Amino acid sequence: MNAIIGFIEKGKPFFNKLAGNAYLQAIRDGFLAAMPAILFSSIFILCAALPEVFGVTLPAELSSWLWRVYNLSMGIVGILVAATTARALGESFSRKLPKGMTMNVVSVMLASISGYLMLAVTEIDGGIDVTYLGTKGLLCSFIAAFITANMYKFCTLKNITIKMPPEVPGVISNVFKNVFPFSFSVLCCVAIDFISTQFFGVRFAESLITLFSPLFSAADSYFGLGLIAGAMAFFWFLGIHGPSIVEPAVAAAIYANVEANLMLVQNGEQASHALTVGFNNFIACLGGTGCTLVVPFLFMWLCKSKQLKAVGKASFIPVIFNVNEPVLFAAPIVLNPYFFVPFLLAPIANAVLFKFFIDVLSMNSFIYVLPWATPAPVGLFLGTGMAPMALLCAVVLIAVDAL
Structure with a gap:
């Protein structure tokens, strides 16, 4: 047993490095930031669904209202996580930038939301399909957040910006400073969705779900569940x-x-x-x-x-x-x-x-x-x-x- 512990301790630096990975931390922190909305929506779903367990039928108007609150909170959790994950990753990158350089994390959040919508939304009959704005679009949330934060980091390091004369107020200068990284981030998501549509005939969000479905199914098996539970305990x-x-x-x-x-x-x-x-x-x-x-x-x-x-x-x-x-x-x-x-x-x-x-x-x-x-x-x-x-x-x- 001591030999096993010794072997584990030798690998600890690698696991510590894995735990400190900026992308994993951003996903974790992004979910934590969005958790109030998730728990808020859960209150309403409990109120709407639990009475049926005891054979109680709520008035139609009350039930409809409860479901509406749930759908308009949990139903847009993909948008929320796209913003919060981008902010977490943007703040992580910003802390490591050379002295004097900064990233506008609010602009990063807005760009991530816009990019996410490019990846997840399909237009139908003059409206939009909201299928992938909720939990089904979470993979798109991460991708939009990662693309956006990295694009802002790249533009900041390379000083790719619109420079304004010193006489221009700082607030206005900052607006123009973020035009290029915002545009590049959103256009990158547009390009990804365009490629998916052209080659697979479906929007990127749908193609991503199809691609990862086998992995999700494997994770939901006896072996997958045991591996996940055991890995958390091992770490x-x-x-x-x-x-x-x-x-x-x-x-x-x-x-x-x-x-x-x-x-x-x-x-x-x-x-x-x-x-x-x-x-x-x-x-x-x-x-x-x-x-x-x-x-x-x-x-x-x-x-x-x-x-x-x-x-x-x-x-x-x-x-x-x-x-x-x-x-x-x-x-x-x-x-x-x-x-x-x-x-x-x-x-x-x-x-x-x-x-x-x-x-x-x-x-x-x-x-x-x-x-x-x-x-x-x-x-x-x-x-x-x-x-x-x-x-x-x-x-x-x-x-x-x-x-």
Whole structure:
């Protein structure tokens, strides 16, 4: 075991570098910035859909209003993430520019939104198709943000701008300063969409979904779910925030699948997509990364060590709300060879069991997005539509983790 830990520690610099990748951090920070809108919309979807679980039919006008609020918030999340991701990446690039050079991150955001619309919007009958303005367009959000931030960085470094005389007020000069990078960014997105339309006959957003569908399907398999859950735990075992590395790679899928599940349930079908936001928050991270919900209670009730008992007493409340840093670093679990195997296997077991409940026992997967700090059993129960099977699933997961 010590040899394994030694090998892992040798690779830690690489993993630290991966965790510090500007693009992964931008996706993470972009989602965090857009999270208020996502949670806001989830409140209205809960109000609109949960009464039906208990056989209550809301008045048509009230139901229509609730769905309208949801559609006009979650339905444009692609636009929001395009802006917030571009801002996060632009700020990251701006901090590393030579002294005296700056990037206007507000202009970067606006250019990213414009570029995103070029990639995601299709005109129909004098209007637009909004299909890819929501979670289905998240991949386009990232591409527009990356193109825009890099174009602004390039133009800033090469001083490609419209220079105004010194007499012109600074506010006006800044307007003209951003004309070239804004134009180049948007035109680049226009060119990409044009190529997609000419060669594939569909808009870029649709072609991108088609291209990545096999990967999303693979990630939603037993192996894929286990790999995602295990990877988050593995990185945290090294002391690196695992979800910050893994979640950006599957961000587009986990949000799109929630909406897809909701549509399935509304059509009278099973919500069958396991890889969702709720899976990451309440299954793979039951009580925090590594599925540590039961660990503080085991420390308090079974351990003879006064130190571990104290750790259990101090950490059980945070862990209930999925904040497990106190137990990770106080026990410690991080880089502790005795905890390596259970810390890695518990999330994988949870992922496999959750998939089993969906595929074999026909339990619905997550159809709502809830705050990550919701106690995991409660999040599992509410997020899947309050089905009794979800309670059984929560009990089984906790029991397995305790073993």
